[in-house]
Amino acid sequence: MRDAIRFWLGDELITLRDVGPTVTALDWLRETRGRKGTKEGCNEGDCGACTILVVRLSPEDGALQWNAVNACIQFLPMLDGAQVYTVEDLRDPSGALHPVQAAMVEQHGSQCGFCTPGFVMSMVAFRKRVASMDRSPTDAEIDDALAGNLCRCTGYAPIVRAMQQALDAGPDRFDTIEADIAQRLSALMDGLGASLEGAKGRVTTPASSDELAAVMAATPHARIVAGATDVGLWVTKLGRALPHVVFIGQTPDLNRIERTEAGVTLGAAVTWSRAEDALCALQPGMRETIRRIGARPVRNSGTVCGNIANGSPIGDGPPLLIAAGAQLLLRRGDVRRRIPLESFFIDYGVQDRAPSEFVEGVFIPLPEPGTRFAGYKVSKRFDQDISAVMAGFSLRIECGVVNDVRLAFGGMAGTPKRAAAAEAALLGRPWDEAALEKAREALAQDFTPLSDMRASAWYRLEVARNLLTRFHAETTGGTRVSVYTSATEAVDA
Numbered sequence: 076m077r078d079a080i081r082f083w084l085g086d087e088l089i090t091l092r093d094v095g096p097t098v099t100a101l102d103w104l105r106e107t108r109g110r111k112g113t114k115e116g117c118n119e120g121d122c123g124a125c126t127i128l129v130v131r132l133s134p135e136d137g138a139l140q141w142n143a144v145n146a147c148i149q150f151l152p153m154l155d156g157a158q159v160y161t162v163e164d165l166r167d168p169s170g171a172l173h174p175v176q177a178a179m180v181e182q183h184g185s186q187c188g189f190c191t192p193g194f195v196m197s198m199v200a201f202r203k204r205v206a207s208m209d210r211s212p213t214d215a216e217i218d219d220a221l222a223g224n225l226c227r228c229t230g231y232a233p234i235v236r237a238m239q240q241a242l243d244a245g246p247d248r249f250d251t252i253e254a255d256i257a258q259r260l261s262a263l264m265d266g267l268g269a270s271l272e273g274a275k276g277r278v279t280t281p282a283s284s285d286e287l288a289a290v291m292a293a294t295p296h297a298r299i300v301a302g303a304t305d306v307g308l309w310v311t312k313l314g315r316a317l318p319h320v321v322f323i324g325q326t327p328d329l330n331r332i333e334r335t336e337a338g339v340t341l342g343a344a345v346t347w348s349r350a351e352d353a354l355c356a357l358q359p360g361m362r363e364t365i366r367r368i369g370a371r372p373v374r375n376s377g378t379v380c381g382n383i384a385n386g387s388p389i390g391d392g393p394p395l396l397i398a399a400g401a402q403l404l405l406r407r408g409d410v411r412r413r414i415p416l417e418s419f420f421i422d423y424g425v426q427d428r429a430p431s432e433f434v435e436g437v438f439i440p441l442p443e444p445g446t447r448f449a450g451y452k453v454s455k456r457f458d459q460d461i462s463a464v465m466a467g468f469s470l471r472i473e474c475g476v477v478n479d480v481r482l483a484f485g486g487m488a489g490t491p492k493r494a495a496a497a498e499a500a501l502l503g504r505p506w507d508e509a510a511l512e513k514a515r516e517a518l519a520q521d522f523t524p525l526s527d528m529r530a531s532a533w534y535r536l537e538v539a540r541n542l543l544t545r546f547h548a549e550t551t552g553g554t555r556v557s558v559y560t561s562a563t564e565a566v567d568a
């Protein structure tokens with residue numbers, strides 16, 4: 076195992092031997108490297124002022140992946156093996172502005188300028204993503220690329236115009252050095268595992284799931300961190316100290332997406348951004364919810380399994396995945412087990428996971444043909460908001476009656492949970508108004524939601540009932556629900 080963290084910052088190879096497990100990339104860039112173009116706004120992944128570019132080789136095809144990431148909740152050791160660029164790296168060596176910077180100037184996309192470096196970094200990442208697409212992006216995709224960046228003074232129209240202008244502009248300074256970047260990154264991939272212990276704490280980056288199992292067996296109290304989009308806030312907002320962190324974000328076998336005839340398995344390190352297409356190939360009805368999990372920089376770091384493992388009752392992933400019949404893959408030493416995802420959540424803050432056991436992945440089965448599926452996220456804002464109620468519904472009708480139904484909710488109890496009484500009210504009955512009414516009534520047996528700042532108990536129950544009505548309307552003549560036909564033909568009906 077290496078005794079150092081290594082990454083490229085611009086054209087400099089950084090090697091760190093004594094690094095605190097929870098020092099943030101933002102603090103290090105600003106305080107140690109003087110890169111003060113990267114700003115601190117919220118320090119919790121919400122505003123995008125701290126956005127940097129993290130470039131890696133895709134585990135799928137080895138192509139360069141240019142990801143916008145929130146430096147304020149990215150721990151420094153997580154940059155191991157990456158090429159990192161900040162706003163200071165954008166200008167061409169000739170002194171010319173990057174096409175995105177030039178477009179922001181020409182379209183008057185900046186006033187006070189505090190948010191501008193963050194916007195520009197998200198825009199550069201989006202330009203790179205669009206370059207790998209075989210079509211022009213939609214307006215919604217442009218909005219989505221900018222949804223993680225907040226601006227208080229300019230207004231978004233000039234910034235969107237700058238994005239559109241930059242998409243039509245010529246190459247940037249990175250296009251000519253992509254082969255060099257790929258070569259640098261391949262060299263760094265050689266020997267991924269690292270273990271560092273110093274005055275500031277202990278950092279482990281396991282090179283495989285086997286190594287992770289061994290580390291957790293030896294040090295069960297170590298904290299696993301995948302994307303740090305939850306754990307980051309424990310440090311920046313709650314001031315928690317984590318003396319030993321095991322970073323799994325770059326562990327190769329945990330980064331796999333495996334597609335078989337039975338379904339899809341996502342390794343524990345697969346981010347929401349990478350999982351999106353694989354999940355939506357199975358259930359197109361997941362796309363709208365996934366696009367509303369944080370914003371792009373959060374989804375570029377945050378993992379599907381981290382969303383499950385944190386056990387939150389208001390995570391958006393579990394209701395979707397429970398409705399899809401997902402199974403959780405757990406591992407402790409050499410012992411592996413597979414459980415229905417819903418049974419992982421025992422009570423508020425209590426999950427079915429033993430000390431030293433970890434989540435190795437999640438399996439989502441191929442749906443039966445004819446399965447109707449929908450995900451509904453209800454929150455005060457469209458983008459970047461926590462759900463008041465989250466629902467995932469799946470239903471199949473055979474011979475005129477409901478013969479399979481999974482109704483899963485978040486925000487309705489101390490855990491993500493299936494609505495057992497409402498499901499029972501539907502099973503074996505025609506999917507008609509009478510059955511719907513019974514299921515709506517039964518939701519009151521299933522849930523006694525809480526009132527909090529996001530919603531009252533009454534509102535939550537009413538919304539849950541109304542989402543069921545919406546699902547009924549959409550499956551009996553409406554438009555949005557997805558109907559599964561086959562892996563290549565799944566469609567939004």
Ligand SMILES: Cc1cc2nc3c(=O)[nH]c(=O)nc-3n(C[C@H](O)[C@H](O)[C@H](O)COP(=O)(O)OP(=O)(O)OC[C@H]3O[C@@H](n4cnc5c(N)ncnc54)[C@H](O)[C@@H]3O)c2cc1C
Pocket residue numbers: 119120121148298299300301302303304305306307323343367368369370373376377378379380381382383384385389390391392432433434435459460461462
């Ligand atoms: C600005 C912002 C917006 C957000 N918006 C949303 C949203 O809209 N919807 C939503 O659901 N969430 C949201 N989140 C929360 C977060 O992004 C998700 O929960 C994310 O999926 C967590 O994944 P992670 O890899 O970052 O987890 P981490 O922070 O790395 O870990 C989370 C927890 O899981 C544990 N853990 C991680 N991996 C494993 C493993 N393999 N085995 C055992 N334990 C493990 C960690 O120890 C920790 O307890 C948001 C977060 C931020 C900062």
Ligand code: FES
Pocket residue numbers: 114115116117118119120121122123124125126145146147148
């Ligand atoms: S400082 Fe606001 S997202 Fe990082």
Ligand code: FES
Pocket residue numbers: 184185186187188189190191225226227228229
């Ligand atoms: S230009 Fe002032 S916050 Fe955006």
